[in-house]
Amino acid sequence: xxxxxxxxxxxxxxxxxxxxxxxxxxxxxxxxxxxxxxxxxxxxxxxxxxxxxxxxxxxxxxxxxxxxxxxxxxxxxxxxxxxxxxxxxxxxxxxxxxxxxxxxxxxxxxxxxxxxxxxxxxxxxxxxxxxxxxxxxxxxxxxxxxxxxxxxxxxxxxxxxxxxxxxxxxxxxxxxxxxxxxxxxxxxxx
Numbered sequence: 001x002x003x004x005x006x007x008x009x010x011x012x013x014x015x016x017x018x019x020x021x022x023x024x025x026x027x028x029x030x031x032x033x034x035x036x037x038x039x040x041x042x043x044x045x046x047x048x049x050x051x052x053x054x055x056x057x058x059x060x061x062x063x064x065x066x067x068x069x070x071x072x073x074x075x076x077x078x079x080x081x082x083x084x085x086x087x088x089x090x091x092x093x094x095x096x097x098x099x100x101x102x103x104x105x106x107x108x109x110x111x112x113x114x115x116x117x118x119x120x121x122x123x124x125x126x127x128x129x130x131x132x133x134x135x136x137x138x139x140x141x142x143x144x145x146x147x148x149x150x151x152x153x154x155x156x157x158x159x160x161x162x163x164x165x166x167x168x169x170x171x172x173x174x175x176x177x178x179x180x181x182x183x184x185x186x187x188x189x190x
Contacts, residue, residue, distance in 0.1 A: 014056075017048055017052065017056065018056050018066075020046040020048060021043070021046045021048060021053055021057065021063065022066060022067050022070060023046070024042045024043075024045035024046035025037070025063050025064060025067055026067065026103075027045055028042050028045055029064070029105045029106055030106075033105055033109075034060075034064070034105070034108055034109035034112055034113075037064075037109070038060060039053050039054060039057060039059070039060055039063060040053075042060075042063060057120070058119075059116070059118045059120070059121070061112070061113040061114075061118050061121050062113075062116075062118050062120040062124070063113075064106075064109045064112075064113035065113045065114055065120075065121045065124040065128075066124060067106065068099075068110045068113070068114070068128070069124050069127060069128055071099055072096070072099060072128060072131060072132075073131065075099065077095070077135045077138065077139075078092060078095055085140050085141075085143065085185070086181075086182060086185045086186075088138075088139035088140070089136060089139045089140060089181055089185060090178050090181055090182065091139070092132075092135045092136055092139045093136075093152065093155075093156055093174070093177050093178065093181055094174045094177070094178060096132060096135075096156060096160075097156065097159060097160065097163070097170055097173055097174035097177050098171065098174050100170065101169070101170035101171055101174070107163065107170060108164055108166075111160065111161060111163075111164025111165065114128070115161075129153070132153065133149060133153065136149050136152050137149055148184065148185070151184050152181055155177060155180050155181060155184065156177060159173045159174075159176065160173070
């Protein structure tokens with residue numbers, strides 16, 4: 001069975017290599033931080049040749065963005081059993097905001113990586129954005145207002161950048177994001 005990666009479809013063996021690289025990236029990040037992380041170091045930790053690693057990841061930013069994408073994709077959206085849309089939206093935003101909260105090295109690296117200009121990062125940024133938009137729209141259903149969705153996306157993106165640059169912890173940002181989202185939802189004209 002093949003699985004899709006950022007740059008191409010993968011065989012089972014290739015998917016295993018990519019999995020090893022993404023796990024090794026987390027290990028290297030925790031030791032070296034984003035500034036010290038290199039694709040070469042990750043390849044060595046994963047027991048993979050550097051050229052092989054570059055076959056899958058064009059840069060360290062691409063590698064870290066892939067780690068975040070995989071984490072997001074593997075996380076099921078909060079259950080939609082809340083009766084009101086506001087509670088569902090807040091649950092989605094809180095889940096996304098705290099996705100990397102317990103891993104400060106990864107959190108900072110994700111912020112740096114997703115702001116990069118690498119075309120493979122751009123592709124992942126789009127995939128991540130589409131997934132988050134889908135989750136927000138599902139939470140707002142059946143009364144989806146695209147202006148509200150876009151405002152919530154701006155709130156979430158700004159909040160994560162603030163957390164990523166260290167203005168507040170991800171937990172504090174999640175709390176602030178909840179308050180801001182509820183203000184927008186209560187007064188869509190803001």
